Amino acid sequence: xxxxxxxxxxxxxxxEGTSAHNRRVMIDALRINGELSRADLARATWLTxxxxxxxxxxxxxxxxxxxxxxxxxxxxxxxxPYGLVPEGAxxxxxxxxxxxxxxxxxxxxxxVLMRAEAGLPPGGPSTGAKVILDLVADVRSKLAGIxxxxxxxMVGLGVAMPGPFGVAGSGDDPWMMEAWQKFPLLERLAxxxxxxxxxxxxAAAAATAERMVGAAHGVDHAVCLFVGYGIGAGxxxxxxLYRGANGNAGEIGMALLFADGKSTPLEHxxxxxxxxxxxxxxPADPHLHARINDLASRGDPNIKTWIEAAAVDLRWSIHLIExxxxxxxxxxxxxxxxxxxxxxxxxxxxxxxxxxERPGRMLPRLQPGMADPxxxxxxxxxxPISRAFDPRFAAILKDFL
Amino acid sequence: xxxxxxxxxxxxxxxEGTSAHNRRVMIDALRINGELSRADLARATWLTxxxxxxxxxxxxxxxxxxxxxxxxxxxxxxxxPYGLVPEGAxxxxxxxxxxxxxxxxxxxxxxVLMRAEAGLPPGGPSTGAKVILDLVADVRSKLAGIxxxxxxxMVGLGVAMPGPFGVAGSGDDPWMMEAWQKFPLLERLAxxxxxxxxxxxxAAAAATAERMVGAAHGVDHAVCLFVGYGIGAGxxxxxxLYRGANGNAGEIGMALLFADGKSTPLEHxxxxxxxxxxxxxxPADPHLHARINDLASRGDPNIKTWIEAAAVDLRWSIHLIExxxxxxxxxxxxxxxxxxxxxxxxxxxxxxxxxxERPGRMLPRLQPGMADPxxxxxxxxxxPISRAFDPRFAAILKDFL
DNA sequence: GTAATAAGTCAAGACAATTGACTTAATAAG
DNA sequence: CTTATTAAGTCAATTGTCTTGACTTATTAC
Numbered sequence: 001x002x003x004x005x006x007x008x009x010x011x012x013x014x015x016e017g018t019s020a021h022n023r024r025v026m027i028d029a030l031r032i033n034g035e036l037s038r039a040d041l042a043r044a045t046w047l048t049x050x051x052x053x054x055x056x057x058x059x060x061x062x063x064x065x066x067x068x069x070x071x072x073x074x075x076x077x078x079x080x081p082y083g084l085v086p087e088g089a090x091x092x093x094x095x096x097x098x099x100x101x102x103x104x105x106x107x108x109x110x111x112v113l114m115r116a117e118a119g120l121p122p123g124g125p126s127t128g129a130k131v132i133l134d135l136v137a138d139v140r141s142k143l144a145g146i147x148x149x150x151x152x153x154m155v156g157l158g159v160a161m162p163g164p165f166g167v168a169g170s171g172d173d174p175w176m177m178e179a180w181q182k183f184p185l186l187e188r189l190a191x192x193x194x195x196x197x198x199x200x201x202x203a204a205a206a207a208t209a210e211r212m213v214g215a216a217h218g219v220d221h222a223v224c225l226f227v228g229y230g231i232g233a234g235x236x237x238x239x240x241l242y243r244g245a246n247g248n249a250g251e252i253g254m255a256l257l258f259a260d261g262k263s264t265p266l267e268h269x270x271x272x273x274x275x276x277x278x279x280x281x282x283p284a285d286p287h288l289h290a291r292i293n294d295l296a297s298r299g300d301p302n303i304k305t306w307i308e309a310a311a312v313d314l315r316w317s318i319h320l321i322e323x324x325x326x327x328x329x330x331x332x333x334x335x336x337x338x339x340x341x342x343x344x345x346x347x348x349x350x351x352x353x354x355x356x357e358r359p360g361r362m363l364p365r366l367q368p369g370m371a372d373p374x375x376x377x378x379x380x381x382x383x384p385i386s387r388a389f390d391p392r393f394a395a396i397l398k399d400f401l
Numbered sequence: 402x403x404x405x406x407x408x409x410x411x412x413x414x415x416x417e418g419t420s421a422h423n424r425r426v427m428i429d430a431l432r433i434n435g436e437l438s439r440a441d442l443a444r445a446t447w448l449t450x451x452x453x454x455x456x457x458x459x460x461x462x463x464x465x466x467x468x469x470x471x472x473x474x475x476x477x478x479x480x481x482p483y484g485l486v487p488e489g490a491x492x493x494x495x496x497x498x499x500x501x502x503x504x505x506x507x508x509x510x511x512x513v514l515m516r517a518e519a520g521l522p523p524g525g526p527s528t529g530a531k532v533i534l535d536l537v538a539d540v541r542s543k544l545a546g547i548x549x550x551x552x553x554x555m556v557g558l559g560v561a562m563p564g565p566f567g568v569a570g571s572g573d574d575p576w577m578m579e580a581w582q583k584f585p586l587l588e589r590l591a592x593x594x595x596x597x598x599x600x601x602x603x604a605a606a607a608a609t610a611e612r613m614v615g616a617a618h619g620v621d622h623a624v625c626l627f628v629g630y631g632i633g634a635g636x637x638x639x640x641x642l643y644r645g646a647n648g649n650a651g652e653i654g655m656a657l658l659f660a661d662g663k664s665t666p667l668e669h670x671x672x673x674x675x676x677x678x679x680x681x682x683x684p685a686d687p688h689l690h691a692r693i694n695d696l697a698s699r700g701d702p703n704i705k706t707w708i709e710a711a712a713v714d715l716r717w718s719i720h721l722i723e724x725x726x727x728x729x730x731x732x733x734x735x736x737x738x739x740x741x742x743x744x745x746x747x748x749x750x751x752x753x754x755x756x757x758e759r760p761g762r763m764l765p766r767l768q769p770g771m772a773d774p775x776x777x778x779x780x781x782x783x784x785p786i787s788r789a790f791d792p793r794f795a796a797i798l799k800d801f802l
Numbered sequence: 803g804t805a806a807t808a809a810g811t812c813a814a815g816a817c818a819a820t821t822g823a824c825t826t827a828a829t830a831a832g
Numbered sequence: 833c834t835t836a837t838t839a840a841g842t843c844a845a846t847t848g849t850c851t852t853g854a855c856t857t858a859t860t861a862c
Binding site for chain 2: 005008009010011013015017018021022025028029032033036040041043044045046047051121164166167218220221233237238239242243244245246247248249250251252254255256258259316319323324325326327328331349352354357358382391393395396398399
C-alpha cells in the first residue's frame with residue numbers, strides 16, 4: 001500500500017561523509033592559507049595530528065597536495081609545509097553569452113591554462129550546440145597537449161549563462177527566448193563531452209571566480225554585484241554560493257524600480273545592455289569592449305552621462321544588498337571594461353549610509369573584482385572544482401551525487 | 402616565533418559529529434512528518450535500518466522520542482511509528498520590545514506552555530534587567546509546577562529584540578539608542594538564569610517560529626516578511642536561518658526608498674510605528690492592539706488609507722524578496738492584529754510579476770503567518786530548540802559550542 | 803495452509819578518528 | 833659543548849559509529 005504522501009527528510013551521513021568533509025577542509029585550508037604544515041592544519045581544523053597526517057598522506061598519494069622544503073621556525077623539529085598541486089585537478093568552464101561563447105581550462109588553484117572563444121551562429125541551439133561542443137573539445141585537447149593526465153583529472157564542465165532559468169516569459173530579452181531556454185543544453189553537453197555538467201547564471205559564476213581567486217577568497221559572506229550585459233548578484237553566504245529554491249537567487253536584473261510613475265527593470269538602467277543602447281552601439285561588435293574601455297578612460301562625456309545615471313542605481317543596489325544580506329563586503333565585478341569599472345566605482349562613491357557602516361570593519365564596503373572579461377568563464381570552471389573540493393554541507397550527506 | 406597571521410580554516414569533524422547529525426536528522430524528520438517507523442526513517446534518511454534502530458533506541462532512552470501503537474499497513478510485520486515527545490525538551494523565549502516584554506515556555510514540538518508579560522519601566526536597562534529576570538524566573542517556576550523535570554530538560558533562553566545589532570547610530574529609534582544597545586544584556590541574562598542565551602532580531606525570531614510550527618514548517622527556502630513595530634525579513638535559506646556576517650541580515654527597515662526626490666527608510670512607510678503615527682496613537686497603550694484589530698475589521702477609512710499606502714511598499718518589497726532570494730514562498734508575519742494582516746494581504750494582491758511566477762509552484766507566493774502576537778516570543782524560544790535539535794552544518798563540526 | 807512481503811534484530815566487520823607513548827630535529831640555556 | 837626544552841610528526845592500539853548479511857517476527861495474498 002502506498003501512502004502517497006512522500007516522506008520529507010534530510011539525509012544522514014556516515015564515516016565516508018566525515019572523511020570526505022575532512023579532506024575538503026584540508027584542501028580549503030591550503031587554498032586559503034597557501035601553505036601549511038600538518039601541525040598547522042591540525043590546530044586550524046581541530047583535528048588531531050594523526051588524523052591530519054593520514055589525510056595529507058592520502059591527498060599526496062592522490063596528487064592533490066605536495067610537500068615543500070621544511071622550514072625551521074624556532075625550537076622543535078622543522079615543519080614541512082604542504083600546498084595544493086595546481087595540476088591536481090582541472091575543469092572546463094564555458095560561458096555562453098548573447099554574442100560570444102568562451103571556454104577556459106582551469107586548474108585546482110584557479111589558474112587559467114587555456115582560453116578559446118567563438119561567435120555563436122544565429123542558427124539557434126541546434127547549430128550553436130555544435131559550435132560549443134567543438135570549442136570545449138578544442139580547449140580540452142590543447143590542454144591535454146601541455147599537461148599530462150589532464151583528462152584523468154578533469155572533474156567537470158561548468159556552464160555559465162544569463163538567467164533566470166525555468167521561468168516562463170523570461171523578460172524581454174529576445175536572446176533568452178524560446179530556443180535556448182527550452183533546448184536541453186546540459187544533457188547535450190554531458191552526452192557530447194562525457195563530463196559532469198553544472199549550470200550557474202553569470203553572476204553566480206563571477207562570484208564563484210571571486211571566491212576561488214579573487215576578492216572573495218576566504219570570505220564567508222560576500223555579495224558580487226555583477227554588471228555585464230545584464231545585471232545580477234552572486235551570493236556567497238556562509239562560505240557557499242547560494243542558489244535559492246530554483247537556482248535563480250540573485251537575479252536582480254528583473255527587479256522593478258519605480259520612478260517617475262512607471263516601473264523599469266534594474267537591468268534597463270544599469271547594465272552594459274543599457275550602455276550599448278545609450279551609445280547606439282551594436283552589442284555584437286567584437287571591438288566594442290576595447291572601444292568602450294578607450295572611451296571610458298578618456299572620460300567621454302556620453303559615457304559619463306550613462307555612468308552618472310547607472311551609479312545612482314548601483315549605489316542604491318549596494319545599499320540594499322548591504323541591508324538585506326549584511327555581508328562582509330560587496331564586490332563589483334562583471335565583464336565590463338576595466339576603465340569603465342574604475343569610473344563606475346568612482347561615481348558610485350560615497351556609498352549610502354547603511355548597517356555596513358560599523359566600527360572595526362576588516363574589508364572595504366565596496367571593492368572591485370577581477371578585471372578580466374573572462375571572469376565568468378573562469379567562474380564557470382570554478383564551479384566543478386568547488387563542487388568537488390570545497391567543504392559544503394551537502395557533501396557530507398549520503399545523498400550527495 | 403609567532404607568524405602573527407592567523408590561520409583561517411574550517412573545522413573538521415569526527416564520529417561524534419556524524420552521530421550528532423544523524424540524531425538531528427531523525428528528530429527533524431519526525432518533526433516534519435509527524436510519525437515515522439524505523440523503516441520509514443531508514444528510507445528517508447538513506448541510513449540503514451540498523452543505524453536508525455540504534456539511534457531511535459538512544460533517543461527513546463533520552464526521552465526525546467516515543468513509540469506509538471503498531472500499525473498494520475499491508476503485508477509484512479506491522480510498523481511501530483515513533484514520534485517526538487513534546488516534554489522531551491523545553492526552552493524559554495523572551496521578547497523585548499519597545500513597550501512590553503514577553504516570556505514564554507515552549508516544548509520540543511513548539512507548543513506554548515506558559516506565557517507572561519510585563520511592561521518595561523522607563524528606568525532603562527539596569528532596572529529593566531531586573532524586571533526581565535523576574536519574568537523569566539516566573540515562567541520557569543510556573544512551568545516547573547506543571548511539568549516534572551522541566552528544568553533538567555531546559556535547553557536555553559532565546560532572546561528576540563529589534564535589531565540591528567552592533568551598529569553605531571542605530572537609525573532614529575530613540576528606544577534602541579545608547580542604553581539597551583550597550584548594556585551587556587545577554588551576559589546579565591546568562592548569569593542571572595544559568596541558561597545558554599541566544600539572540601535574534603524580531604524578524605528572525607518570527608521566521609524561526611514559522612519554521613517550527615507555522616507556514617515555513619519543513620520548507621527549506623522561505624522569507625518571512627515581518628511587520629511589527631519595525632519591519633524586517635527573517636531568512637530561511639537552505640533550511641537554516643541566515644544571520645549574515647554580523648547577525649543583521651534581513652534588517653530591511655533601514656532600507657532607503659527614493660520617491661518624490663527624497664529618501665525614506667522602509668520602516669517609516671510600512672510598519673506599525675508608521676500606523677501609530679498615522680493614527681496619532683500612543684504605542685504604549687495596552688489596548689491599542691485590540692483597538693486596531695477592531696478598526697481594521699470594521700474597515701475604518703483612516704486605517705484603510707494607511708493600508709493602501711503600506712501595501713504599495715510591501716508589494717514591492719515582496720517582489721524584491723522574490724527576485725533576490727528566489728524562495729519557495731514568502732510569509733507575511735508579525736505582531737500586527739489579525740484583521741489588519743488580513744486586510745493588508747488583500748490590499749497587497751495582486752503581486753507584481755517576478756521570477757516567482759513559475760509553472761508547478763507547490764506553495765503560494767504569499768501566505769499569512771501565525772496570527773499570534775506572541776509569535777516573536779515563541780520564535781525566540783524556538784531558537785535554542787533549533788540550535789539543540791535541528792540538523793545544521795555547524796553542528797557536525799568539532800568547533801560547535 | 804503456504805508463499806510473499808515488510809519490519810526489525812543480532813553479531814560480526816569495516817572505517818576513520820583518537821589516544822598516548824615514542825622518535826626526530828631543531829633552538830636555548832648553562 | 834652538553835643538556836634541556838620545544839615542536840613536528842609517527843606508531844600501534846583503541847574507540848566510536850555505521851554497515852553488512854543472515855535471521856526472526858508478524859502480517860497479508862493467494
